[in-house]
Each structure stands twice: as C-alpha cells, then as structure tokens.
Amino acid sequence: MGLQLETEKDVERLRQAALLLEAENRRLVARVVELTRKLMSAQGQDAEELQLRLREVERQLAQRTAELFGRSSEKRPRREQGEEDKDKEAAPGHGPRAQPTLPLLEVVHTLEEADKQCPQCGGALAEMEGCWEEAEEVDVVQRRFVLQRHKRQKYRCGCGGCVETALGPPKLQPGGRYSLDFAVEVAAAKYLDHLPLERQVRVMQREGLTVDSQTLWDQVDALARRLAPAHEALHAALLTREILGGDETRWPLLGSKSQTRWHAWALCAPDAVVYRIQEGRDAQAARHLLQDFDGIFMVDGLSTYESVAAGSGGKLTLVHCWMHARRKYVECAEAFPQAEEALEMIAALYAVEREYKEGPENLERLLELRQHKSRPLLERLHQWACAQRALPQSGLGQAIKYMSQRWTGLTRFVTDARVPLDNGATERAMRGLAVGRKNHYGSRSRRGTEVTALFYSLLETAKLCGVDPKRYLREAALAALRGDSIPLPHQLAPSAEG
Template identity: 55%
Template sequence: MNFETENDPEILRQAALLLERENQKLAKKIIELTRELLTLKGGDPEQLKLRIAELERQIASKNRMLFGEKSERRASDEESAPPAPPTPPKPPQKGHGPKAQPSLPIEEVPHVLDEADRVCSACGEMLDVWEGQFEQSEEVDVVPRRFVLKLHKRQKYRCRCGGCVETAPGPLKLFEGARYSIDFAIEVASEKYHDHAPLERQVRKMRREGLVVESQTLWDQIERLARLLAPGHEALVQYQLAQGVLGVDETRWPLLGKSEPSRWYAWSMVSTNAVAYRILDGRSTEEARKMLGGYKGVVMCDAYAVYKSLAKTEGFTLAHCWAHVRREFIEAEVSFPAEAKVVLDLIRGLYAVEAKCKPAPDGDEERLALRQAESKVLVERIRAFAETTNVVPKSRLDGAIQYMVGIWSGLTRFLSDPRITLDNNHTERAERGVVVGRKNHYGSRSRRGTEVAALFYSFIESAKLCGIDPKAYLRTATVAALRGERIPLPHEVAASPSGAS
C-alpha cells in the first residue's frame, strides 16, 4: 500500500489498526528482551526497574504520538496560571447574537405593499407612503459565482484621408491570443494555493457552475501566470536574504512520479513581513546552500545539523528555538513530572517577560533591558538545572537535557539581540498552507510544478502576513508585470496609500 497517495479513509483506518496491533506486539517483545539482557549483564535490580519503566513510558509516549491527539497544551499550565480577576455577572442572553460583518457590502432591498393591500382596515381609504419610516432587518445572502463569455468588440477608427486607422485597445492578456482572462488565471491559482483545491476538483465545481474546462487548461493558465510573476518571486527571495533575522524551516513535499513519490522539501524563509519558499529535491547541506547561500544575518531554526554545518561556511549566526526545547521536556514530563516541571515553569517565565514588551521594533530597547534584567536570571537557573540534575542514562529526561545543552549557544543568543524571538513558531505557522495543500493535492507532478507551487505559496503567504487580500495582490502584481513595470512585493503594496483589498 502506498500511504502517500492512498486517500480511501476506510483503507487507511484498517491499515492504522493493523499497524497499532503490530506495534503493541513489538513493544512487548522489546521490553521482554531488554529485561533478559539486563538480567544477563547482572545489573542492579533497582536500576533494572528504572530502565524497564523508562522503556515502557517511551513506548507509551510513541503510541500517543502515532495514534493519539497532538497538543502542546499541558493541564499544569492551566492549573498554575494566575486566577482571572472576578467579573460582574452578565445578564442572561438568548442565543449568540448576530456576528458583525464589517467587510460585506450592503445592498438595500426595498419591500412595498401590493396595490390591493394598501387599504386601511379601519376606514377603507388608501394608505399613503410614510416617508422615511421602515422596519429594518439584516440577512446574509450568497451571490453565486458565475462565468461569462465576454465578446470584446474593439472599435476601429479611420480618417477620411485614408492615411490612418486606429483600433481601441483591448483588455490585458496573459499572452497574445489568450482565451481566458487574467482574473480567471488568478482565480484558479488562488483556489489551488490559497484554498487548497486540486485542479480536478475545480474542474468539477466549474462544470456545476456552467463552465466546461479541462484540468490541463487550468494548469496552463497558472503556469503562464507563474512565468509572468517569476521576477517578483526572485525579488522576494533576495529581499528575505537582506533581512537581519530569518526564521528557516523545511517540510516534505512529494514529487509524484510513475512509481513511488520522491521526497522533496519545501524550504521556507520567514521575516516579519514576508515569506519565501523554494521546493528542492532534498534537505542536505547542498539544498540548504541553494536557499541560504550568501546570507549573513541570524537564522532562527531547530537543531537540524545541516544549519550548523552551513553556518560555518556561509558565515551566518544561529539562534535556536525555545519552543522545541519545551516540547522535549513535555515529552519527558510523562516519565519525570517533577524534574520536567522545573524547566517548563522557567520557560514559561521567559515568555512572561516577552509579554511585557511592545512589538518590534518599537519595543526593542525595552525588550533588551528586560531580557538582561529578568530573562538572563531564568536562563541561568535552567542551565544550573541541566548541570546538577541526576538522570537515568538514555532516558527521555536525559534526551531533553542533551538536546538543550547541544544548542545552548543558539538558545541564549536572544539575550543580547532584541530582534531574535524566543521561538520559531511564526515560521511553522507560515508553513500551514503548504502542509494543507500537500494533503489535498499530494504535492506536485513535475519539477515545474514545484517551482509554480513555491512561487504562489510565497506570494499568498506573504500577502496574508501583511494583512492584504492574496487575490487582490496577485492582480496588482500581474497588471504591473503585463505593463512592463517592476512587480511590487506584498509588503510594498500593503504600505502604499491605496494598498490591495
């Protein structure tokens, strides 16, 4: 069975049940063999119990990761949070009330009485219109999307002298003789890379709405659009490489072939107002160099060894993510609740310090002062814990401490640089679109498909980060490209007086 491409829920459910049963058998066998091995080695009985207990907890933890719900929220976080101040009781309310819709256009729909109903029930005289008096109510309605076949008639003009003929200009086209409009191409791209609808699904939806079209035609539109916008994507990548701090991460992206899908990776670079993607055929140092080659700033990342290796040759500085450390100790908390709680509480204290500051860059000066005065003390306490705590070798707690110590210099770099955030969560959030898209259309079918996907995900996620409508931005960029102008980047459009809405 190919789990990468199988989409039948019942088949996947049966496969998961089989894997779970097999996993339980193997787990029991591992525990039995470990017990026999330690007994043969003549280990201390108490140490033997600790090792077996730790192994059982590790297996239980892995089972939860595979078959349970994932969450980083801890019950102790809610229990230890300070109680909220009492609020005065509110009067009982029926229902949830109407939700405000400030972005919807308002369309007034008048309602009048029929002529036969405009008769007074008391005297029989005709009723007069009461000027300015209405009973009003709101109703959210839907206007169905529709496709039209526009017949453009470009008027011709001539001079009586016979020496000049002029024709009115037509609409902008993606290419000479294009049958589909630029708005159609933008609609298809937005549906696929913003709303994650595969092209075949779009074909079925369009057919229900009256348009008969093939998926190849839709691909042709977005491929030509991507070709037009390619200089803007490259400019966005270069803009990111000029930033002082970048969040970097990578997530797998299948490239579907004739047999097994290959494991490509979507590499992301995230700054405060932009996201840039490249989809490359691996996650080695060579691919990382294609993404970060020439960068000299600060890279916020996880502990993946490729970044450390590349930093030595490229000359950028590494900063590491406290959220990843926190996750390690959450895993260890199952087996070592008291010890893990010490570190988790101190990490929560680091975030509490950050919450006191204004957002960057206005709060940078205050942030640096608070980090030196308060965060530094908390970091020293975490370090002391790591140096003085006795742990069972190769246990989950030992692994969490070793992970933290191994990236300590990157974890503490935020103390002296207010631009560096505590974690890389903003980069992981920017990857949600890629991950959802991967699940919906299973990656790309060609190398060119990966290039097109990287371009549109970069523009769409950047537009979302800047608070502008991705579809409106794509139109602004497309029109600029067709006119031979420089393609504005999303943060530039957001900063302009008109913006994109």
C-alpha cells in the first residue's frame, strides 16, 4: 500500500518521502531547463538573450524548490574575517541567569532533632551563628481560582430614615459573576499569550474551574466595551505624529465567504501601534486607517498607498522601505551573482545607521552622516542599476524595477533625518498579531475583529512603552469603571520588569 501523505504521521517515513520528492524535483528541473534550451535554440533566438532567459527559468524553478524544501531566511553569510570569532566570544555561557524582577523568598532549612548529634563524639550540635550554605532555585506558585463571596454590610439609623450598604468591588457588568481581574487574565492569555479560549477552558478545568468558551468571550467582550474609548484615543493620538509606519497582513473572518479578503492594518510609531481589521486591501480601507493624516508615511510596495497619497492633495508623503528593496535582491542573488553588488551597497547604508547609533542622538549629526556617506552610496547604486542588462520579467529585472519605481521614497531619508531607513519597527509590531493568527486562525465575527484589534493595539503599545500589559488593562478598566478618562499606556509609569 502506497504512502498517504495526508494521513501519515510517522516522522521518519515523511522525511524519506520528502528526500525522494526533492530528488525527483531536481531531476525535473534539469529536464525543463534542457528542453527550454533546445526550444529556444530551434527558434534561433539571440545567444545572450537565450542565456538570460535560461537563467531566469533556472531561478524560478530554484525558487519554487526553496519554497518547498528550503529555510525561510533573509540573512546573508558574513564575509568579514574575524566576525565568526567575535560572535563566538559574545555568545552567553551556560551559567544561571540573573532574575532581578522575581520576588525573593527565603526558606530556612534546619536539622531534625535526631540529627543534631555529632557522629564522632555523640555531643550536641550547636548552631553556627550567621553561617549558612546558600543556593537559589526558580520555583512556581500555581495559579488558583477561588469563589469569593462578597458580603456587603448594611447600616441603618435608629430613626428609620436611612439604610446604607457598603460598596463592593467594581463590576464590568451589573450583577456579573466574574471579577475584573478574571476578565483581564482571560484577555491577556488570548491576546498577549495567544491562547484560544477553548484552550483556556481546558487549562482552567485542570485547575478546578468549570467554565465554557462563551462565558470567557462574554468577559473579554465586556472588558473591550469598557476600553473602546482608549482604542479610539490611541488612534487619534497616532494621527497627530509627524511620521508613521504602515503595514497590513491577512486576518481571516471565519465563516465569511470573503474571509481571505480580511486584513489587519497597522499604524506604528516608536512607542505606539494601533490596528484596524477591515475587509480588503483597497484604498477605502487604507483611508479609513489614515483618515486625515498629513505627515510622512513609510510603507512597502502596496499600490493602494500610492492611490491614497495621490488623492490626498499633497498632504500625505510616502517614503519607502530599504528592507523590502533589499529582499528583492536577496531572492534573486543565487541566479544573478551581480545582485551581490547591490546587496553590499545596501549593507553599507545600514552600516552608516549603525555608526550613528554608536554616538549621541542628534538629528543634525545623523543628517550630516547621511549626506556625507549615504548619498554617495545611493549614487553608486543608481548607476549600477542603470548599467545592468536583465530581462524585465526576470528576478533581477523585477528587483531593479521595484527599486527604481520607488527611488524618490527610498532616498527621502538622505534629506530628512526623521525618516528611518526601513519599516522594521512596523513589521516587528505585526509579529504578535501574526502569532495570534496562527493560534486563533482568525475571528469568528465582525465583533471579534473589533475586539482583536482593540486588545492587540493596547497590549502591544504597552509593551513598546515598557508598561506591564496586564497592569495596564487593569488600571485602564478601573479608570473606565470610575468614569475617569482612560489613560493611554505611555501615560503610566514604566513597569519595573520593563
């Protein structure tokens, strides 16, 4: 009976199957290249063009093979001598890590009475004042659910005209059975640690609490309704910045016929990020995110942003990301060795940025460095791109086209020190949401997308500000229950562990 890849669970058999498939794939790649060569020769095509086309066929086939069997990485091998040794020297050892944020609990161990006797002479052992043999270990105090019965004392006056009742704890919902801290715990577990509600139900059952996922969702939803003004305020505060980064990623709406059209959009600054989950990647969705933003916006190559900028009357200025431009050359470097020249020049641009970070932070100093060192590198890179001969549809041709079409946005950083070299901060801000998508598979309702965007915005922003995310949710919710203005994460003092 043949191997059924869909149902086979034996790791070794699957590994053997993968090796066989990879070998067969390489054989077919070689055959396709050979047949392509014969066909193009028969058509009498130019020898140089023939070589370019064959190289592109080989690149496309190699890329498909890498997508199936290779590792996903944009890291380039280091060529500098001594770099490897330097890395080895900097690698941490295997000793115990310092734990400055953990509370220290001292446990004293003493001898049993029967052991307080000298085995040599039989005399009684006396304590050696101040002498201890000490060792540390990290321990865990298990989470515990309790059923609290709140008894609110009643008071009355002897005149019979007044009865008062002591206040109880603040409630997310009138008459609700679950505490505010319980709701915060569930929300943090889902949107900070990415645990789906069904998984939380199973964990809680092991810890003695019988609950269902609908009940957990009710607590999360009630907390989100209290914190909705903070989400809107965070969005409004970001739109007042001079420069923002933007990105988007897929976020399915489960059960929807158009679930694959739904995307999570992000606006990011160094100390804040806000998300909106919307249907589509069109200009309407981007305008809903950007509203009347009139600053500098760093993005990737999505054409939607170009459309929005064109319709903004010059208020929105697009700048582009060198990380995305570099990625195009990385993808084609194996088939087109000349792409290494572009990668080396782009690496030199990043070296200038690292040089700046080694000194005092000063935008004038950064602008001077960029004018003196980055501008000549850009001129060389532009000349190199103009001198290349590559098919427009080839990997190298597409990389040069991508860079050339966005050259104005890619070079804006040389004249404006506020503009970063890439959009890495925004891409890093999307990681938590992407991990959540892998665990949650998306949202089940439109309300679910709104709650997801809210909690990821507040929690990820708290992390950027160095504020404990769970502490922030609790303090923000308490402010909402008191009727006070809800603080944003940057308005709280950073956590000790931050």
